[in-house]
Amino acid sequence: MDFKSFGTKFITGRTPWTYLYLALIPFINWCFAAVPQIPLPDHGSWTPMSIVTGFVLVVRDFAQREIKHWVIAALCVGLALSFLTSDPAVALGSTCAFAVSELIDWAIFTFMKRPLSQRVAISTAISSPVDSAVFYMIASISIPGIFNIWSLTTSVLSKLAGVLVVYLVLRRHEAKATVTT
Numbered sequence: 001m002d003f004k005s006f007g008t009k010f011i012t013g014r015t016p017w018t019y020l021y022l023a024l025i026p027f028i029n030w031c032f033a034a035v036p037q038i039p040l041p042d043h044g045s046w047t048p049m050s051i052v053t054g055f056v057l058v059v060r061d062f063a064q065r066e067i068k069h070w071v072i073a074a075l076c077v078g079l080a081l082s083f084l085t086s087d088p089a090v091a092l093g094s095t096c097a098f099a100v101s102e103l104i105d106w107a108i109f110t111f112m113k114r115p116l117s118q119r120v121a122i123s124t125a126i127s128s129p130v131d132s133a134v135f136y137m138i139a140s141i142s143i144p145g146i147f148n149i150w151s152l153t154t155s156v157l158s159k160l161a162g163v164l165v166v167y168l169v170l171r172r173h174e175a176k177a178t179v180t181t
Contacts, residue, residue: 017062018074024056025078026085029094032139033087037146045145046154050132054159057128058166060102061109061120069110075102093138101131117170121163128159 013019028049037045064071075098082091108123132155140147 015063015066017059017066018071021056021059021063021071022074022078022081024059025075025094025098026081028053028056029082029086029090032090032146033143037143040148040150045148046150047143047146050151050155051158053132053135053155054124054128054162057101057105057124057131057159058120058163060105061123064106064109065116069106071106072102087139087142089142090139093135093141096138097131097135100134101127104130115170115174117167117174120170121167124159124163128163129156132156132159 031049031052032047035047035049037047039045060071060075063074067074079091079095079098082094086094105123105127108126109119112119112122114122132152136147136152136155
């Protein structure tokens with residue numbers, strides 16, 4: 001997709017997944033600092049935002065289907081918006097985590113020659129633990145206690161649970177498409 005096609009498609013509103021992706025990146029990052037952590041009995045804490053983080057990785061895959069490799073530009077815009085709206089350490093953590101995990105996700109999703117459902121599931125399963133670990137390590141600079149086994153585990157499991165739901169829906173859609181052709 002050339003720049004003109006991308007621009008036309010984006011400006012005319014034919015990229016709803018891309019718009020959602022652009023909105024989710026700064027929103028989720030802002031929420032990490034705004035939503036209070038829950039204290040745990042072991043004197044650690046758990047961030048409820050770890051539950052919703054998986055959604056953005058799946059939305060990225062659908063945005064890439066809309067705008068192809070321009071999804072990297074959308075990622076950069078979303079991260080720039082994060083620096084304007086979020087705690088700087090959270091935005092930096094998100095930027096580093098996205099830089100690593102989204103590129104892993106993008107490469108697997110792009111070059112794997114499997115059905116969409118499998119590409120989404122495999123790319124997210126590999127990239128989500130990397131994303132969570134990098135993010136929490138860097139975000140812990142300004143949010144003490146955020147990097148712990150509970151937040152990390154919840155974040156990874158939520159990503160995997162989210163992708164499982166999407167995988168099942170896509171598999172059903174692929175099965176129906178196979179039957180009708």
